[in-house]
Amino acid sequence: MALSKLGRVALRVPSQVRWESELAQSFAPGQGRQQLVIIGTGWGGYSVLRNVDKKLFDVTVISPRNHFLFTPLLASTTVGTLEFRSIIEPVRNAGFRDEKHFHLAEATGVDVHRNVVKCRNALDANNIREYEVKYDQLIIACGAVPNTFGTPGVYEHAFFLKEVADARAIRNRILRNFEISVRPGISEAEQKRLLHIVIVGGGPTGIEFGAELYDFVQEDVRRLFRSETQHVRVTIVEAMKILPSFDHDLQTYATNKINERRQMELVHDRVIRVDANSVTLSDGTIVPSGLVVWSTGLAPREFTNSVRFEKNGRGQLVTDSELLCHGENPCRNVYALGDCADVKHSSLPCTAQAAERAGRYLAKSLSARVEGKEVKPFVFNNLGMLAYIGEYRALSNFSFFKASGHSAWVLWRLAYATRLGSWRLRMQVPMDWLKSFIFGRDTSRF
Known part of the structure; x- marks a missing residue:
């Protein structure tokens, strides 16, 4: 009800600049622990969410999809061998600190100087209601989209x-x-x-x-x-x-x-x-x-194209062996994994297995950094x-x-x-x- 009232008031504001500034809001999940923001609920992001130590991190997830999908069995649902709900798990079941720590939203950009992710509500029909989510540590795991290679139709x-x-x-x-x-x-x-x-x-x-x-x-x-x-x-x-x-x-x-x-x-x-x-x-x-x-095949999402980090020839974010992104300036708190990223000099396959294991590694390495322990590089051995x-x-x-x-x-x-x-x-x-x-x-x- 409150959001609908805000929308009706905003519609009466003539200036687009004023409209956006009044709707913009800053969201800080809590105090005390480091604020960990995860973009995406695929294999990589969901793996971090399940394995990260929530005593050390206050976790917020941003995704237009509110569930984890077990993609290897997706084909079975197309002919009724499996039911759709049998291969999805609601993200909120992963145990957030409170209901405000999951955002059904699309990430539209990252400001590395202010440590904020810019978002739009996925349920906003006009798709113009913007706000910001603050972070101490950011994980980009937004996945990829199918590659059409420009084929007409x-x-x-x-x-x-x-x-x-x-x-x-x-x-x-x-x-x-x-x-x-x-x-x-x-x-x-x-x-x-x-x-x-x-x-x-x-x-x-x-x-x-x-x-x-x-x-x-x-x-x-x-x-x-x-x-x-x-x-x-x-x-x-x-x-x-x-x-x-x-x-x-x-x-x-x-x-x-x-x-x-x-x-x-x-x-x-x-x-x-x-x-x-x-x-x-x-x-x-x-x-x-x-x-x-x-x-x-796969192609980068619009969000991946928009962020100013180093990318490879396929449009993936390039990371070091600890899954840290490279940007215009040294960036020690933004990570990337899954289909949207690749490790420099050690290319990873775009598979569920690689993303899931990278997520587990990152959950452990984040805890090691907070506790002052040595962080070893990520090594993927295909099982x-x-x-x-x-x-x-x-x-x-x-x-x-x-x-x-x-x-x-x-x-x-x-x-x-x-x-x-x-x-x-x-x-x-x-x-x-x-x-x-x-x-x-x-x-x-x-």
Whole structure:
């Protein structure tokens, strides 16, 4: 009520300068402990939040998303294998000092001279209500956005797979297309277009989404849309080899499995245009499609572009081995980690594992600094990677162990079930898997 009254008063102020100055406010979380501000609730930021010593730091989190998302299982929600709420954990459950220590807001800038983060409320329809949050220590973990490489039509006609909202939109489009395909009077050519799904990008996200789609078609579509099953096709477009970070033999295994499937196709080409009903490849081929999912890499967020810190050629913030940012002046209290950052002379992969472990390291090193202890540099040792490829088969790529097939699938499920963010999720996800196995996937459209 108070904010709405303030908004009505502000609307009567004629000067934009006066309007902004009256709405600007400074937020100081408390006194006594150091004020630690975290921008972002992804793997890196959430890892710091969970592991930092809250006896030493008064923690404030700024993010337009009020939950942590377990991204490795996001593809499973697009076809109803898992429910959306089974892979998200509300950030406020992490135990803040009080309710004012989480801001559902977008960070718009950093003033390193005054030690403040500039923010805008994410729920403000006009997106002009600004305020500042003070900090002693700042952690930038805002993540990244999908990289379209300037391809025309991607933002207008393709779907990304980065957030729960993306997964829900994809799920609704899939179910919508199936329902339209059974409408009386629709042509066979239109049925084939509606049920042709194009995945652009052969990384883990694209391959796992394709795997979930294949299982959905084999196990549920055959039961619910029997006559339409023959028209379903999934095309994965990748200019290079799929799963580039995996071992060559595992890449070959996954490629062979995809090529063996009658309703899946792997095309080694590049998409140069996306239209409402098709995609165009670099050789001029026009591929009709009812759904295009774009998963080809990462690009920096607007906030990352705006801050005046050193960046690499990919637009990521460059940090030293202790994850400290480099700016125009020496900056000893601003850190960066996750997809928005990279370590100078020791490049890190843009994976959940790297961000989560960097977050744990940073939580410990911050405490060590306060207590006057030695801070060791961050060293990332890749523990390995997992990827699901469909038909209850997966890939396990570890330095000491490599496997493919059903045994790797068991390891894939066990690993993810134990790495979920809370015991609530560790209970919900296996229950969802069991329900889908016994009763089939939920195909409700909402």
